[in-house]
Amino acid sequence: MMPKAVVLLSGGLDSTVTLAAAIDEGNEPTALSFRYGQRHTKELGSAEAVCKHYEIEHLIIDIDLSSFRSALTDESLEVPSDREGKPDENIPITYVPSRNIIFLSIAAGVCESIGAEAIYIGANAVDYSGYPDCRYDFFEAFRKMLTVGTKAGVEGNPIDIRTPILELSKADIVRKGKELNAPLHLTWSCYNGGGKACGHCDSCRLRLKGFREAGYTDEIEYEG
Template sequence: MTVQENAPKAVILLSGGLDSSTVLAIAKAQGYACYCLSLDYHQRHNVELLAAQRVAKALGAQAHKTVQLDLSLFGGSALTDNAIAVPEYETQGIPVTYVPARNTIMLSLALAWAEVLQSRDIFIGVNALDYSGYPDCRGEYVSAFQQMANLATKAAVEGQTITVHAPLIDMTKAEIIRAGHALGLNYGLTVSCYQADSRGAACGVCDSCRFRKSGFVQAGLADPTRYRDAEKLI
């Protein structure tokens, strides 16, 4: 699908993982001119940023920017502090892979770019069903941020209401995968693993890998993910 010349602009938060890539495919299918924003926060799995570049290019994003912001200065998460191990088993409660305020930071950056672009739409791939217990992946959080955005920005005060779209919020991982597959998204371009190696090969045992693997099984589709253990057998 080609983008119409007068298509509305949208800022898409793109990590390079399965969910955010699906959101980009959905926004494009809805006719938006997509401006992708990634965050290099010194995450353990920073190979996902290369995946974000691949996905943005494959789906014809109008632009793709990566913001540098070192959240490892604060730590407090297995994704930003190498001294904290990524759990390789099912966890209870909010896991140590939760990055404090990450979605708030990313949405704030997306909001800033949206104002500059004169865009009224921001897309984020949060999901309240197949998620790891993160408090900033809930529908009420998205609604609260949208309300704040419409109080705090010049554009909104002047009548340009901003909408934060979370199209995956009530979908299972299998439903997300089916939706992306129907739109022709190549999930082989994406990286979801919290401890993927420098080539993007996944561990297969972290929360993110388990949700992803289960999603493909339940969707009845082949899993294109490269797993490290499988590569050892080659």
């Protein structure tokens, strides 16, 4: 019997490659997405398309984080474009406070409810936007918390958090996705909604950089 895993799936490049990795590692995945008050939900459409591609269960949970100060939840704040500087020295306004803490906590609850032994999350600490909840120390601390804060943990079967792309460059993530035949053409990474990706926000710039350095052409459409 295949082990069960919950995969946090935004519909973006990183989470889709992470889902492909979870499947490749022999898990029966349940994809978990959130409608959390983000400025657009285009990624959720991509997440749904990815789940249909793999023919897996897709849970979408509604949780309102719109009162949190972030350009991803507050349309009065501008999404930075063509941002300069090292990401880890300048956490951008697109950071959503405590988002991964909240998402991982809910994912742990789903794990205990369906008998899953692991959570997969597509966090990356190499080519990323500088968010504190995408770093190695954060995930180590959260693993320890799950050992004492869940029924599974106190009974000796703690839920694992797996981060298969944490230490990969964006180019390596693209290569891994291609190797696993992940449907990268179905993904959406842009912080802005619309018919085409903007090509200028942090997420677009990192994605384009990854495809370029990996030697592939990104199959989604960009403005301009």
